[in-house]
Amino acid sequence: MRKLRVALEENSGPLYAQVKAIVLARIAGGDWPPGTALPAEMELARELGVSQGTVRKALDALTVEQVVVRRQGSGTYVAEHTPAHMQFRFFNIYDESGAQILPDSQPARFTTAAANAVERRRLDLSEGDRVIRISRIRTRGGRPFMDDRIVLPEAPFPGLAQETEMPNTLYDLFQKRYRIHVARTEEQVTAVAATARLADRLGVRAGTPLLAIDRTTYDLNGRRIEWRVSHAYLDRAHYFARL
Amino acid sequence: MRKLRVALEENSGPLYAQVKAIVLARIAGGDWPPGTALPAEMELARELGVSQGTVRKALDALTVEQVVVRRQGSGTYVAEHTPAHMQFRFFNIYDESGAQILPDSQPARFTTAAANAVERRRLDLSEGDRVIRISRIRTRGGRPFMDDRIVLPEAPFPGLAQETEMPNTLYDLFQKRYRIHVARTEEQVTAVAATARLADRLGVRAGTPLLAIDRTTYDLNGRRIEWRVSHAYLDRAHYFARL
DNA sequence: GAGTGGTCTAGACCACCCT
DNA sequence: GGGTGGTCTAGACCACTCT
DSSP, X not given: XXXXXXXXXXXXXXXXXXXXXXXXXXXXXXXXXXXXXXXXXXXXXXXXXXXXXXXXXXXXXXXXXXXXXXXXTTEEEEOOOOHHHHHXXXXXXXXXXXXXXXXXXXXXXXXXXXXXXXXXXXXXXXXXXXXXXXXXEEEETTEEEEEEEEEEESXXXXXXXXOSOOOSOHHHHHHHHHOOOEEEEEEEEEEEEOOHHHHHHHTSOTTOEEEEXXXXXXXXXXXXXXXXXXXXXXXXXXXXXXX | XXXXXXXXXXXXXXXXXXXXXXXXXXXXXXXXXXXXXXXXXXXXXXXXXXXXXXXXHHHHHXXXXXXXXXXXXXXXXXXXXXXXXXXXXXXXXXXXXXXXXXXXXXXXXXXXXXXXXXXXXXXXXOTXXXXXXXXXXXXXXXXXXXXXXEEEESTTSTTGGGOSOOOSOHHHHHHHHHOOOEEEEEEEEEXXXXXXXXXXXXXXXXXXXXXXXXXXXXXXXXXXXXXXXXXXXXXXXXXXXXX
């Protein structure tokens, strides 16, 4: 209790929230890379001068937010952002049997530019800030079915536009190369008619109803790190949500 | 510890899970109607023969599932399913400014029939079971924008087809008249072209892209209590999901 | 067998609501 | 001021993993 109270006497809120913030900061700062085990609860409690119960409450909260994973008898681990795991968590399209669809990506086009007004608003940027724009097609069984236009703020991702190899999941690259952890996304879904451009890219007739998914992505600190608009032709597939 | 252990010695799992199940059963059984206060933690603990911490863990889990609401200094209350609250929780359409849309309902048509094969599959029914089919239009600012086709199993809702007054939110009726508490929904979302029938009902041209929302609704016990397919014409509005 | 997280207890004090 | 949930502690035992 002593150390923490002293170290954080300016902070607000309950002890466990402060413990959670400390652990989160160390993870976000790269002290404990994904996949590594955190110190045991008792050890963290000793280090921070709090009881085991308080540490437990903080780690439980981080477990709910999928920042850490707990394995009984083994330890508490920083959540792994493997490509498969990321797809599972953030790719929300399922086929008619209820199985999640795992798409392939075609090579992408990268460009950089000063952010326009919409991009500044969606990514919380200031005038003059630059962005990286990515355009790609995703395929399913060899056939194109989804068009992605992705916009990233350039500042946290220096040199990303020069990447030669484009992984199937961007979020894996974010984490491994730039130490940016995707924490959550918000999606706005609508139905739109395929424009000539989209019809051509997806191999459907102009006017075909497409699902438009407008996604904002946040990192562990709540910063916006991606704006993505996907257009999908869902043949015997659907977007899935649980309320 | 004594009473509970004896009463539930055949049960499995940790104590707090058993406490949670007991409280849930009493709520679902109508012992504590929505809006009423549960006994205080200490009292529940005494009644059930467990410690306050164990009761707390059970109530915390029920809070996460939105079955109860806790108010510091006041008490723990069975979640209220007011019309406004239900709309807020389960109507997932927002306008361009990010405000939730609160639709009006037109009078609905009710029919009853033996469940067909699809309905039996979607509602977990047996051959010969009957269903109630409801068809209605929802409006926004006086203009129709959503067509609902709702199917309910008849058994838990006797006499519902004869209701003269149709509330704006069905779920409120479920709770007040039939003591069935909506716990969660799963939704499959796709984009479809408006058929002639839908175009006519929604006042759009045939072929207009519509959002099709296919919802399955579950009660507190995990039983399927509703299958609903909505078709929406979203003009400057969107379906919203958080991942 | 040693170490870890998971459960459970008993008791203390605090923050808040109500009347 | 009395009652309620919210936080925190200290200690115990259990279930599981690893080697």
